[in-house]
Amino acid sequence: MSAETLDHLRATRTSYDKIADVYSERYADGLADRPVDRAQVAAFAELVRGNGSAPVADLGSGPGCVTARLRALGLPVFGVDLSPRMVELARRAHPGLRFHVGSLTSLDLPDGTLGGIVALYSIIHVPDEDLPTAFAEFHRVLVPGGHVLLAFQSGEEEERLHISERFGQEISLDCYWRTPQTVADHLTAAGLRLQVRMVREPYEDETRPRAFLLAGKPA
Incomplete structure (x- = not known):
C-alpha cells in the first residue's frame, strides 16, 4: 500500500x-424515506438468499442502519x-449485530466466503487509482454466484470534491463523483458481471443523481 493511500485512509478515518x-444521529436510518433505494436493497437480498447461506458484508456500514435492514430481510x-x-x-445502536473496523481495499476475509457485498455511498471515498x-x-471474497450492490452519487462527468468542514468540524474528506459507466467498467475489469444499472433523480435534500449498480460473480 502506497504512502499516499495510507495518508488518504488516515484522513478519511479521522474525519469520520x-x-x-x-x-449517526442525523442518519440513523438513511433509507427510511427512500422507497426506491429500499427496493434495490430488497432485490439484492432476494438474489443472495437464492444462492445459499453465505454471509453478507455491509462495507462502509456507518451507523449500521443498512446492516440492520439486511438482517431484517433474512x-x-x-x-x-x-x-x-x-x-x-x-454496535451500541444494534447490539445484536456484528461490526468491525476495516477498509474496502484490504478486506480481512478469506477467499470465497461472502454471499454478497453491499457498499452504499462508500466507494465515493476510494481514489480512482485504488x-x-x-x-x-x-x-476475491465472494462465493461463485455472489452479488454486489453499489450506490453512489453520480453525474455525467468525473469530479473530485474536497470537503474541509462538516457539522462544525474541521475535516479532510475527498469525494469522487463518477459516471455509472466508469464504475461499471471497473466492475467488469475485476471479473464481476453487471446485471442492473439504475439512476434516480435527486430528492429535494440531495444535489446529485444516485446510481445503483448490481453485479455478480459468475457461478
Whole structure:
C-alpha cells in the first residue's frame, strides 16, 4: 500500500471519527424515506438468499442502519467501517449485530466466503487509482454466484470534491463523483458481471443523481 493511500485512509478515518456522533444521529436510518433505494436493497437480498447461506458484508456500514435492514430481510450480515467511532456507535445502536473496523481495499476475509457485498455511498471515498484494488477484493471474497450492490452519487462527468468542514468540524474528506459507466467498467475489469444499472433523480435534500449498480460473480 502506497504512502499516499495510507495518508488518504488516515484522513478519511479521522474525519469520520470527528463527525460520527452527529452523522449517526442525523442518519440513523438513511433509507427510511427512500422507497426506491429500499427496493434495490430488497432485490439484492432476494438474489443472495437464492444462492445459499453465505454471509453478507455491509462495507462502509456507518451507523449500521443498512446492516440492520439486511438482517431484517433474512440475511446473515455484518458491517465493516473505516471509522472506529462509527463502529462503536453502530454496535451500541444494534447490539445484536456484528461490526468491525476495516477498509474496502484490504478486506480481512478469506477467499470465497461472502454471499454478497453491499457498499452504499462508500466507494465515493476510494481514489480512482485504488478502485480496481477494491473491486478485485470484492471478487476475491465472494462465493461463485455472489452479488454486489453499489450506490453512489453520480453525474455525467468525473469530479473530485474536497470537503474541509462538516457539522462544525474541521475535516479532510475527498469525494469522487463518477459516471455509472466508469464504475461499471471497473466492475467488469475485476471479473464481476453487471446485471442492473439504475439512476434516480435527486430528492429535494440531495444535489446529485444516485446510481445503483448490481453485479455478480459468475457461478
